[in-house]
Amino acid sequence: MFNDYPHLMSLIKTQPPTQEVSLTNIKEASVYEEALRLIEKQSQNKRQRIVVFNRLVPIEGKPTNVAIWAPKHAVEEGSDPFKPTKPMRYYLTHIGEAIRARSIQAKSDVQVTKFCLLLPGFNGGPFDQFHLAEALAKKGYWVMSVGCYINPELKPSDDPDKIALALEDAYATYPAILQTFTELTGLALSAETLSEVRYVSFSAGIYPLLRAIRKGHCPKWQHRVLLMAPGLSATPGLAKLLTQAPVSRMDLIHSEHDTHPTFGAPLLYLTFFDASRTQLHLLPKGEHYDFIHLPLSVTKDANATPTGGFTQSQHEHAVKQECLAVLDSLIHGETR
Numbered sequence: 168m169f170n171d172y173p174h175l176m177s178l179i180k181t182q183p184p185t186q187e188v189s190l191t192n193i194k195e196a197s198v199y200e201e202a203l204r205l206i207e208k209q210s211q212n213k214r215q216r217i218v219v220f221n222r223l224v225p226i227e228g229k230p231t232n233v234a235i236w237a238p239k240h241a242v243e244e245g246s247d248p249f250k251p252t253k254p255m256r257y258y259l260t261h262i263g264e265a266i267r268a269r270s271i272q273a274k275s276d277v278q279v280t281k282f283c284l285l286l287p288g289f290n291g292g293p294f295d296q297f298h299l300a301e302a303l304a305k306k307g308y309w310v311m312s313v314g315c316y317i318n319p320e321l322k323p324s325d326d327p328d329k330i331a332l333a334l335e336d337a338y339a340t341y342p343a344i345l346q347t348f349t350e351l352t353g354l355a356l357s358a359e360t361l362s363e364v365r366y367v368s369f370s371a372g373i374y375p376l377l378r379a380i381r382k383g384h385c386p387k388w389q390h391r392v393l394l395m396a397p398g399l400s401a402t403p404g405l406a407k408l409l410t411q412a413p414v415s416r417m418d419l420i421h422s423e424h425d426t427h428p429t430f431g432a433p434l435l436y437l438t439f440f441d442a443s444r445t446q447l448h449l450l451p452k453g454e455h456y457d458f459i460h461l462p463l464s465v466t467k468d469a470n471a472t473p474t475g476g477f478t479q480s481q482h483e484h485a486v487k488q489e490c491l492a493v494l495d496s497l498i499h500g501e502t503r
Contacts, residue, residue: 226339226347232314234293235351236304241277278360284344285312288370288398288459289337295459296395298487299367299494306498308365311348313339327403330430334374334399341379345386356386363389363415367494369458370429371398377405380412389415393497394436395458395490396421401431409439420448420458420493422486427455448493453486460487 223230283303287295293312300310315337339347345356364386366376373394379385392414399405417440421433437445460483 224347224351226313227343229316229339231316231339232293233347233351234297234300234312235348236300236308236310236312237352238281238304238307238309240307241274241309277354279309279354279356280360281306281308282356282361283308283310283365283367284375285310286338286366286368286372286375287312287314288372289333290315290317291369291372291459292461294461296367296369296490298460298491302491302494303365303498309348309352309354311344313344313347327401327430330399334371335378338375338378340384341375341386342384344375358386358388361388363391365393366390367393367395368397369395370455373397373399376412377402377408381408385413387413389413391416391497392418393494394419394433396425396427396429396455397433397436398429399431400429400433400435406439414440415444417445418448418493418497419445420450420490422450422453422455422457424453425455429455448489450486450489452482453489454482457483457486458490459483 224233225231226233281303283300285293285296285300285303287293292314296312300312303310316339317337349355366373368376373392376385376390376392377399390413394417397419402408417436419433419436425433434447437447
């Protein structure tokens with residue numbers, strides 16, 4: 168599947184070769200049986216090492232990387248990822264302190280009452296803020312993250328028309344993302360059970376929401392928006408557009424040292440909404456790409472640059488912890 172899209176090959180975790188057990192010199196039956204058990208154990212270990220699941224899903228005709236985190240209580244116990252159900256339903260679900268690839272079935276009586284869309288920056292992937300997805304899943308959220316369609320011919324620019332073209336090509340539309348969630352999980356997203364959703368984005372990841380508002384495709388539910396180092400604030404007519412936005416709350420995380428060009432000042436978003444609905448979380452450290460925190464199984468891949476060759480500073484871990492703290496405080500506020 169990935170061979171047709173070489174620019175996505177860096178996202179595939181390669182495995183070291185497993186030492187094979189030779190039976191050539193095995194003569195004793197007991198030794199032979201032990202060798203068979205060892206071979207079976209090696210086979211199981213080979214499967215268990217696949218800890219990051221990238222799946223290309225066609226969205227609007229484009230191969231798109233998709234990840235879904237499911238709250239553990241919402242899925243059937245004892246599901247075997249190597250004996251998938253039909254239709255195939257894939258999730259990344261939080262089990263303990265690790266992300267594991269799962270092919271599992273949602274419980275028949277499950278309704279999605281907590282949902283979050285997690286959108287990366289331009290040319291980003293669905294695991295760029297996986298730590299936030301984990302935190303939300305622990306609190307009962309279904310989280311869907313959709314990576315960009317990477318077109319090497321389209322690059323960010325200061326030209327608004329070129330920016331619009333690049334973003335239109337890179338991001339799936341909001342309705343298509345929701346439809347894909349339903350197709351993969353079998354779970355409907357209904358305004359009857361969802362009066363409000365979370366929308367968490369980094370950099371240009373706010374674009375699918377802005378496009379949906381502009382084209383009248385935005386769902387009727389309210390959005391609690393968390394913007395991290397947001398871009399596109401210089402979009403023409405944005406202030407007027409956001410007056411129509413179904414946004415009940417907007418929190419913005421920004422670093423004082425983030426000078427990366429994002430087509431507009433991030434803090435400008437604070438002026439687009441009533442002050443009673445906004446809050447700024449200003450970080451004393453960190454640069455733009457420090458907001459990206461990939462799983463170790465991706466970052467340790469030999470010389471791979473799955474998010475486009477960005478460089479992070481020594482403050483990446485501090486930014487991660489700050490973002491988790493902000494998110495935790497926002498989730499905690501829901502129960503007050």
